Amino acid sequence: MEVIISNEDQKTKVILNGRIDTTNAEQFQKDIQPLMEGDSPQIEIECSGMEYTSSQGLRMFLMLQKSVNARKGQMAMLNMRPQVKEVFDITGFSNIIKIQ
Amino acid sequence: MKTSNSFSTRLSLYVIVVTTVLFVVAMYLVAGRARVIITSNARDNAKNMLDAKIGDVEKILSNVESAVMNSIWIVKEHQHEPDYMYKVTEELVEDNLNIMGSTVAFKPYYFAEKGLYYAPYSYYNEDSVMTSFNLGNDKYVYPEREWFKVSAETKKPHWCEPYYDEGGGMTMMTTFSVPVTDSIGNVFAIITADVDLGNLTSIINTDSDERKNMVALISERGQFVAYPDSSFIMKENIRTVAEKYFIGITDFSDKILNGGDGMEEFYYNGTRCFCIYGKVDNGWSAYVLCSYDEILKDLNSMNLLFQLVVIIGLILLYICIRSAIKKISLPITQFSDYAIQIKDGNLDAELPRISSNDELRTLHDSLNDMQMSLKQLEATTKANQRFESELDIARKIQLGMVPKNFPEFISAIMYPAKEVGGDFYDFVIRDGVLYFAVGDVTGKGVPAALFMSLTRSAFRFVSGLNLSINEVVSRINDSICEGNSTSMFVTMFAGKLDLKTGHLDYCNAGHNPIVIISPDGKARYLEEESNLAAGLYPEFEYKGQEMTIERGTRLILYTDGVTEAETNDKKLYGDDRLIDFAAKSRTVTSATEVAEGLLDSVKSFTDGAEQNDDITIMVLDYGEEI
Numbered sequence: 001m002e003v004i005i006s007n008e009d010q011k012t013k014v015i016l017n018g019r020i021d022t023t024n025a026e027q028f029q030k031d032i033q034p035l036m037e038g039d040s041p042q043i044e045i046e047c048s049g050m051e052y053t054s055s056q057g058l059r060m061f062l063m064l065q066k067s068v069n070a071r072k073g074q075m076a077m078l079n080m081r082p083q084v085k086e087v088f089d090i091t092g093f094s095n096i097i098k099i100q
Numbered sequence: 101m102k103t104s105n106s107f108s109t110r111l112s113l114y115v116i117v118v119t120t121v122l123f124v125v126a127m128y129l130v131a132g133r134a135r136v137i138i139t140s141n142a143r144d145n146a147k148n149m150l151d152a153k154i155g156d157v158e159k160i161l162s163n164v165e166s167a168v169m170n171s172i173w174i175v176k177e178h179q180h181e182p183d184y185m186y187k188v189t190e191e192l193v194e195d196n197l198n199i200m201g202s203t204v205a206f207k208p209y210y211f212a213e214k215g216l217y218y219a220p221y222s223y224y225n226e227d228s229v230m231t232s233f234n235l236g237n238d239k240y241v242y243p244e245r246e247w248f249k250v251s252a253e254t255k256k257p258h259w260c261e262p263y264y265d266e267g268g269g270m271t272m273m274t275t276f277s278v279p280v281t282d283s284i285g286n287v288f289a290i291i292t293a294d295v296d297l298g299n300l301t302s303i304i305n306t307d308s309d310e311r312k313n314m315v316a317l318i319s320e321r322g323q324f325v326a327y328p329d330s331s332f333i334m335k336e337n338i339r340t341v342a343e344k345y346f347i348g349i350t351d352f353s354d355k356i357l358n359g360g361d362g363m364e365e366f367y368y369n370g371t372r373c374f375c376i377y378g379k380v381d382n383g384w385s386a387y388v389l390c391s392y393d394e395i396l397k398d399l400n401s402m403n404l405l406f407q408l409v410v411i412i413g414l415i416l417l418y419i420c421i422r423s424a425i426k427k428i429s430l431p432i433t434q435f436s437d438y439a440i441q442i443k444d445g446n447l448d449a450e451l452p453r454i455s456s457n458d459e460l461r462t463l464h465d466s467l468n469d470m471q472m473s474l475k476q477l478e479a480t481t482k483a484n485q486r487f488e489s490e491l492d493i494a495r496k497i498q499l500g501m502v503p504k505n506f507p508e509f510i511s512a513i514m515y516p517a518k519e520v521g522g523d524f525y526d527f528v529i530r531d532g533v534l535y536f537a538v539g540d541v542t543g544k545g546v547p548a549a550l551f552m553s554l555t556r557s558a559f560r561f562v563s564g565l566n567l568s569i570n571e572v573v574s575r576i577n578d579s580i581c582e583g584n585s586t587s588m589f590v591t592m593f594a595g596k597l598d599l600k601t602g603h604l605d606y607c608n609a610g611h612n613p614i615v616i617i618s619p620d621g622k623a624r625y626l627e628e629e630s631n632l633a634a635g636l637y638p639e640f641e642y643k644g645q646e647m648t649i650e651r652g653t654r655l656i657l658y659t660d661g662v663t664e665a666e667t668n669d670k671k672l673y674g675d676d677r678l679i680d681f682a683a684k685s686r687t688v689t690s691a692t693e694v695a696e697g698l699l700d701s702v703k704s705f706t707d708g709a710e711q712n713d714d715i716t717i718m719v720l721d722y723g724e725e726i
Contacts, residue, residue, distance in 0.1 A: 022712045055542040063587045091610030092632030
């Protein structure tokens with residue numbers, strides 16, 4: 001799992017590559033910790049490289065979304081692969097998290 | 101410390117043993133060679149000395165002989181002048197230092213006027229004054245004497261056996277006698293010269309070291325003429341002496357008396373000796389007897405000294421080596437103590453300080469690394485133990501929550517992964533209505549297990565309230581949202597089946613679609629409206645769906661542990677395999693066999709790969725007899 005975070009024009013760009021599963025869920029939580037800070041964040045998550053997410057990954061996205069909501073920010077996940085999108089759909093996460 | 105002692109002792113002993121062996125071999129070789137050289141030199145020296153002494157003796161004897169021979173013509177010239185003979189004898193004694201006395205003895209009645217015996221004799225008396233007188237008288241019948249008799253009979257010069265002369269010289273002597281013949285060859289007189297044996301003895305004894313060698317001069321008949329022990333002279337014979345004292349040889353006296361030169365070896369006085377002998381011109385013999393013990397005495401004492409030095413040296417060497425090794429191996433002792441402490445569990449044991457930059461430094465550094473690793477390992481092990489016990493608790497919670505007894509038409513299996521997750525299943529039959537659910541809590545371990553137990557309790561409670569299934573799920577959601585600060589959630593499929601009519605109410609809260617197999621054997625995923633997983637937002641309105649199923653319909657509920665089971669190369673079991681399995685399962689009548697068959701199918705697909713997630717399967721047969 002690779003997480004690349006960069007800031008440009010008050011937007012935070014995140015690129016995710018690889019799989020989020022049992023073996024690296026904790027590391028993923030640490031990797032996205034920087035996104036949990038700052039006022040009214042504008043976060044774009046590039047998901048074209050994300051191959052798979054387990055339910056723990058979903059939980060991380062949910063926590064991130066809640067954190068962003070609490071800080072009155074915006075978050076969107078972009079270019080999600082169909083099989084990953086399916087997981088978000090099944091669990092109803094696509095109703096909570098903005099997926100473009 | 102004991103270890104170090106035995107280590108240094110063993111190493112030092114090893115060095116000492118090797119050194120000793122080297123020294124002993126060297127000593128043996130050197131001493132052996134020295135023995136050969138010394139023995140050979142001693143024989144050469146003895147031979148040279150004997151030859152020199154024989155030469156000296158022969159010189160004296162030949163001087164005497166030639167002096168006497170030179171007088172023959174004078175006696176012949178004056179054979180009718182009896183008184184002139186005193187002049188002859190006086191001159192012989194006067195001119196020759198080695199002649200102590202001389203006579204010209206005539207045969208009886210040769211000179212009528214001189215009576216029966218006439219033998220003018222001259223010698224130096226005690227006061228070194230030349231004295232002359234007629235030797236012959238009634239008491240001294242010289243024709244009976246050897247010197248006269250032998251020469252007269254053989255008509256040849258003769259050295260007679262040593263004797264004690266009470267007639268003229270009054271001392272131990274030997275006499276050289278020469279016959280004087282007249283014109284027709286008859287012996288009419290004998291000229292003699294007396295030689296003091298003391299002179300010869302002193303030659304023989306000169307430069308002779310009695311301890312190392314004994315030189316003897318022996319007469320023709322075997323009498324000792326000269327010998328370091330003067331009591332032998334004239335009293336002992338080589339035949340008796342050899343027989344008595346020379347052990348290990350039988351014919352020595354024959355050899356020395358009859359033979360020429362040679363060397364023999366035998367024992368004398370209990371020591372091994374060699375004896376070199378030779379012939380003197382006058383028929384006498386001489387020998388020198390040397391004891392090997394005496395010859396090798398210096399060598400032996402030198403060897404002894406050398407051995408002493410070597411032994412002391414070896415002891416010093418041992419002490420030095422041992423203390424040096426002890427000093428060098430002190431760190432090893434300390435390392436050993438350190439290792440024992442580590443073995444006994446003291447991971448804070450202090451390593452010995454090493455100031456050198458050698459193998460010990462490497463050992464020190466390696467041990468230091470090892471100690472660090474052990475500490476880390478200990479910490480990890482403790483953490484693992486805690487973790488293991490936590491997993492154990494979680495597993496107990498999880499397995500304790502789900503029902504184990506099933507009616508015939510229902511079967512369920514929960515197969516937890518190593519890291520326990522939060523799968524669950526449950527069912528309740530109330531008034532002919534079956535409430536059933538399969539769920540999967542996000543996360544692992546105790547928190548997931550507790551969350552799962554919370555969800556399952558909520559299901560039990562709410563299913564007793566006779567609510568529609570979407571209400572049931574909504575209530576569960578409300579219940580578990582309360583105080584859920586960690587954003588845990590549960591995906592769940594819940595259903596409510598009227599066992600009489602086949603009416604099925606169901607609600608899917610973010611869970612995998614269930615498989616429905618119609619009586620004709622067609623398997624498909626049930627069309628479900630997606631709802632949000634439970635536990636995320638309180639008061640979320642869950643939407644239910646309904647349908648009526650025919651008798652003979654089979655439902656398979658499962659968690660994503662089935663469809664997302666992975667092989668080692670990350671291939672998923674997948675939705676299609678599940679549908680294939682379901683379609684084939686139509687021929688199997690027992691719900692239990694179907695559930696177990698699906699688990700086996702998943703397991704044989706993953707082929708031993710590590711299981712990442714719990715696998716939960718519930719099979720529900722809506723059969724004829726219900």
